[in-house]
Amino acid sequence: MKKACLAEFFGTFWLVFGGCGAAVFAGGAIGPVGVSLAFGLSVLAMACAVGHVSGGHFNPAVSVGLLAAGQFPPKQLVPYILAQTIGAIAAATAIYLIYRGAHPVGSLNGFAANGYGQLSPQGYPMLSAILVEFILTCAFLLVILGATDYRAPVGFAPIAIGLCLTLIHLVGIPITNTSVNPARSLSQALFAGPEYLEQVWLFWLAPLAGAITAGLLYRISFITK
DSSP, X not given: OHHHHHHHHHHHHXXXXXXXXXXXXXXXXXXXXXXXXXXXXHHHHHHHHHHHHHOSOOXXXXXXXXHHTTOSOGGGHHHHHHHHHHHHHHHHHHHHHXXXXXXXXXXXXXXXXXXXXXXXXXXXXXXXXXXXXXXHHHHHHHHHHHHXXXXXXXXXXXXXXXXXXXXXXXXXXXXXXXXXXXXHHHHHHHHHOHHHHTTTTHHHHHHHHHHHHHHHHHHHHTOOO
Protein backbone atom coordinates (compact mmCIF):
# COMPACT_ATOMS: atom_id res chain seq x y z
CA MET A 1 0.00 0.00 0.00
CA LYS A 2 2.84 2.40 0.80
CA LYS A 3 4.50 1.66 -2.53
CA ALA A 4 1.20 2.17 -4.35
CA CYS A 5 0.62 5.54 -2.68
CA LEU A 6 4.18 6.59 -3.44
CA ALA A 7 3.64 5.65 -7.08
CA GLU A 8 0.43 7.71 -7.13
CA PHE A 9 2.30 10.65 -5.61
CA PHE A 10 5.06 10.55 -8.23
CA GLY A 11 2.68 9.87 -11.09
CA THR A 12 0.41 12.78 -10.18
CA PHE A 13 3.42 15.00 -9.57
CA TRP A 14 4.72 14.34 -13.07
CA LEU A 15 1.30 14.72 -14.68
CA VAL A 16 0.81 18.16 -13.12
CA PHE A 17 4.41 19.25 -13.52
CA GLY A 18 4.52 18.12 -17.15
CA GLY A 19 1.09 19.34 -18.21
CA CYS A 20 0.65 22.49 -16.15
CA GLY A 21 4.36 23.23 -16.41
CA ALA A 22 4.10 23.20 -20.20
CA ALA A 23 1.13 25.56 -20.00
CA VAL A 24 2.82 27.97 -17.59
CA PHE A 25 6.31 28.03 -19.10
CA ALA A 26 5.68 27.38 -22.79
CA GLY A 27 1.97 27.84 -23.39
CA GLY A 28 2.49 30.91 -25.52
CA ALA A 29 4.94 29.08 -27.76
CA ILE A 30 3.36 25.64 -28.09
CA GLY A 31 -0.30 26.64 -27.84
CA PRO A 32 -3.24 24.41 -26.85
CA VAL A 33 -2.08 21.54 -29.07
CA GLY A 34 1.32 21.44 -27.40
CA VAL A 35 -0.17 21.66 -23.91
CA SER A 36 -2.64 18.88 -24.77
CA LEU A 37 0.23 16.66 -25.89
CA ALA A 38 2.15 17.47 -22.71
CA PHE A 39 -0.71 16.17 -20.56
CA GLY A 40 -1.17 13.10 -22.71
CA LEU A 41 2.52 12.25 -22.81
CA SER A 42 2.87 12.81 -19.06
CA VAL A 43 0.16 10.30 -18.17
CA LEU A 44 1.37 7.84 -20.81
CA ALA A 45 4.92 7.94 -19.44
CA MET A 46 3.88 7.46 -15.82
CA ALA A 47 1.35 4.76 -16.67
CA CYS A 48 4.25 2.81 -18.21
CA ALA A 49 6.68 3.69 -15.40
CA VAL A 50 4.62 3.03 -12.27
CA GLY A 51 1.24 1.84 -13.47
CA HIS A 52 2.19 -1.72 -12.55
CA VAL A 53 2.75 -0.58 -8.95
CA SER A 54 -0.47 1.33 -8.25
CA GLY A 55 -2.68 0.92 -11.29
CA GLY A 56 -1.69 4.37 -12.56
CA HIS A 57 -4.68 6.46 -11.47
CA PHE A 58 -2.96 9.83 -10.82
CA ASN A 59 -6.39 11.42 -10.46
CA PRO A 60 -9.07 11.25 -7.71
CA ALA A 61 -11.79 10.99 -10.35
CA VAL A 62 -10.14 7.88 -11.82
CA SER A 63 -9.97 6.23 -8.40
CA VAL A 64 -13.61 7.06 -7.68
CA GLY A 65 -14.71 5.87 -11.12
CA LEU A 66 -12.87 2.57 -10.77
CA LEU A 67 -14.46 2.14 -7.34
CA ALA A 68 -17.91 2.70 -8.86
CA ALA A 69 -17.10 0.07 -11.49
CA GLY A 70 -16.10 -2.42 -8.81
CA GLN A 71 -12.48 -2.39 -9.98
CA PHE A 72 -10.90 -0.73 -6.92
CA PRO A 73 -11.12 -1.59 -3.20
CA PRO A 74 -12.90 1.05 -1.05
CA LYS A 75 -10.25 0.89 1.70
CA GLN A 76 -7.63 2.28 -0.68
CA LEU A 77 -9.67 5.24 -1.91
CA VAL A 78 -8.78 7.84 0.73
CA PRO A 79 -5.02 7.03 0.78
CA TYR A 80 -4.91 7.22 -3.01
CA ILE A 81 -6.73 10.57 -3.13
CA LEU A 82 -4.45 11.99 -0.44
CA ALA A 83 -1.34 10.82 -2.31
CA GLN A 84 -2.63 12.26 -5.59
CA THR A 85 -3.57 15.59 -4.04
CA ILE A 86 -0.25 15.97 -2.23
CA GLY A 87 1.61 15.06 -5.42
CA ALA A 88 -0.33 17.66 -7.39
CA ILE A 89 0.30 20.38 -4.80
CA ALA A 90 4.00 19.49 -4.69
CA ALA A 91 4.18 19.86 -8.48
CA ALA A 92 2.34 23.19 -8.42
CA THR A 93 4.73 24.39 -5.72
CA ALA A 94 7.73 23.43 -7.86
CA ILE A 95 6.25 25.21 -10.89
CA TYR A 96 5.59 28.30 -8.76
CA LEU A 97 9.13 28.42 -7.37
CA ILE A 98 10.67 28.02 -10.83
CA TYR A 99 8.34 30.62 -12.36
CA ARG A 100 9.16 33.11 -9.61
CA GLY A 101 12.81 33.00 -10.64
CA ALA A 102 12.10 35.09 -13.73
CA HIS A 103 8.76 36.77 -13.07
CA PRO A 104 7.68 39.36 -10.49
CA VAL A 105 4.98 38.83 -7.90
CA GLY A 106 1.48 39.26 -9.32
CA SER A 107 2.25 37.99 -12.83
CA LEU A 108 0.97 34.40 -12.66
CA ASN A 109 -1.48 34.93 -15.54
CA GLY A 110 -3.89 32.29 -14.27
CA PHE A 111 -1.18 29.71 -13.54
CA ALA A 112 -2.93 27.14 -15.77
CA ALA A 113 -5.82 27.04 -13.30
CA ASN A 114 -9.34 26.02 -14.23
CA GLY A 115 -12.26 28.43 -14.32
CA TYR A 116 -15.60 29.41 -15.77
CA GLY A 117 -17.27 32.74 -16.51
CA GLN A 118 -14.66 35.47 -16.40
CA LEU A 119 -11.99 32.89 -15.54
CA SER A 120 -12.75 30.72 -18.57
CA PRO A 121 -10.22 31.14 -21.40
CA GLN A 122 -13.06 32.06 -23.76
CA GLY A 123 -15.71 33.20 -21.29
CA TYR A 124 -17.82 30.03 -21.12
CA PRO A 125 -20.44 30.07 -18.32
CA MET A 126 -20.80 27.70 -15.37
CA LEU A 127 -23.28 25.38 -17.10
CA SER A 128 -20.93 24.88 -20.04
CA ALA A 129 -18.10 24.10 -17.64
CA ILE A 130 -20.19 21.55 -15.75
CA LEU A 131 -21.29 19.82 -18.93
CA VAL A 132 -17.87 19.62 -20.55
CA GLU A 133 -16.10 18.44 -17.38
CA PHE A 134 -18.79 15.82 -16.77
CA ILE A 135 -18.76 14.52 -20.36
CA LEU A 136 -14.98 14.52 -20.75
CA THR A 137 -14.38 12.75 -17.44
CA CYS A 138 -17.08 10.21 -18.18
CA ALA A 139 -15.47 9.45 -21.55
CA PHE A 140 -12.02 9.29 -19.96
CA LEU A 141 -13.14 6.67 -17.45
CA LEU A 142 -14.86 4.61 -20.12
CA VAL A 143 -11.60 4.56 -22.09
CA ILE A 144 -9.61 3.62 -18.99
CA LEU A 145 -12.02 0.84 -18.04
CA GLY A 146 -12.15 -0.49 -21.57
CA ALA A 147 -8.43 -0.30 -22.22
CA THR A 148 -7.58 -2.08 -18.97
CA ASP A 149 -10.28 -4.75 -19.32
CA TYR A 150 -8.83 -8.27 -19.43
CA ARG A 151 -10.44 -8.70 -22.87
CA ALA A 152 -8.63 -5.69 -24.34
CA PRO A 153 -5.36 -6.00 -26.31
CA VAL A 154 -2.49 -6.37 -23.86
CA GLY A 155 0.03 -3.55 -23.49
CA PHE A 156 -1.87 -0.79 -25.25
CA ALA A 157 -3.71 0.75 -22.28
CA PRO A 158 -1.17 3.56 -21.58
CA ILE A 159 -1.28 4.62 -25.24
CA ALA A 160 -5.08 4.67 -25.36
CA ILE A 161 -5.29 6.59 -22.08
CA GLY A 162 -2.59 9.09 -23.06
CA LEU A 163 -4.17 9.78 -26.45
CA CYS A 164 -7.60 10.12 -24.84
CA LEU A 165 -6.27 12.68 -22.36
CA THR A 166 -4.67 14.59 -25.24
CA LEU A 167 -8.00 14.74 -27.07
CA ILE A 168 -9.78 15.76 -23.87
CA HIS A 169 -7.47 18.76 -23.52
CA LEU A 170 -7.90 19.74 -27.15
CA VAL A 171 -11.64 19.98 -26.50
CA GLY A 172 -11.59 21.41 -22.99
CA ILE A 173 -8.79 23.97 -22.90
CA PRO A 174 -10.82 26.79 -24.53
CA ILE A 175 -13.73 26.15 -22.17
CA THR A 176 -12.28 25.55 -18.70
CA ASN A 177 -8.55 25.06 -19.28
CA THR A 178 -9.47 21.38 -18.82
CA SER A 179 -9.60 19.72 -15.45
CA VAL A 180 -11.03 16.16 -15.44
CA ASN A 181 -8.70 15.85 -12.44
CA PRO A 182 -9.73 17.42 -9.11
CA ALA A 183 -6.20 17.22 -7.65
CA ARG A 184 -4.76 19.14 -10.62
CA SER A 185 -7.48 21.80 -10.25
CA LEU A 186 -6.91 22.32 -6.55
CA SER A 187 -3.14 22.47 -6.84
CA GLN A 188 -3.14 25.25 -9.43
CA ALA A 189 -5.98 27.20 -7.78
CA LEU A 190 -4.00 27.39 -4.54
CA PHE A 191 -1.45 29.59 -6.33
CA ALA A 192 -3.63 31.27 -8.96
CA GLY A 193 -5.64 33.28 -6.43
CA PRO A 194 -8.83 33.32 -4.34
CA GLU A 195 -11.10 33.81 -7.35
CA TYR A 196 -9.95 30.46 -8.73
CA LEU A 197 -10.29 28.76 -5.34
CA GLU A 198 -13.90 29.95 -5.19
CA GLN A 199 -14.62 28.00 -8.38
CA VAL A 200 -12.61 24.86 -7.62
CA TRP A 201 -15.72 23.12 -6.24
CA LEU A 202 -16.98 22.66 -9.80
CA PHE A 203 -13.77 20.93 -10.82
CA TRP A 204 -14.24 18.40 -8.05
CA LEU A 205 -17.99 17.91 -8.41
CA ALA A 206 -18.33 17.57 -12.20
CA PRO A 207 -15.36 15.22 -12.76
CA LEU A 208 -16.35 13.00 -9.83
CA ALA A 209 -19.95 12.84 -11.08
CA GLY A 210 -18.75 11.97 -14.58
CA ALA A 211 -16.41 9.31 -13.24
CA ILE A 212 -19.10 7.67 -11.09
CA THR A 213 -21.51 7.68 -14.04
CA ALA A 214 -18.92 6.01 -16.27
CA GLY A 215 -18.04 3.45 -13.61
CA LEU A 216 -21.66 2.46 -13.06
CA LEU A 217 -22.37 2.41 -16.81
CA TYR A 218 -19.39 0.15 -17.50
CA ARG A 219 -20.26 -2.10 -14.58
CA ILE A 220 -23.85 -2.53 -15.75
CA SER A 221 -23.28 -2.70 -19.49
CA PHE A 222 -19.86 -4.15 -20.27
CA ILE A 223 -18.51 -6.23 -17.40
CA THR A 224 -19.20 -9.92 -17.90
CA LYS A 225 -19.58 -12.30 -15.01
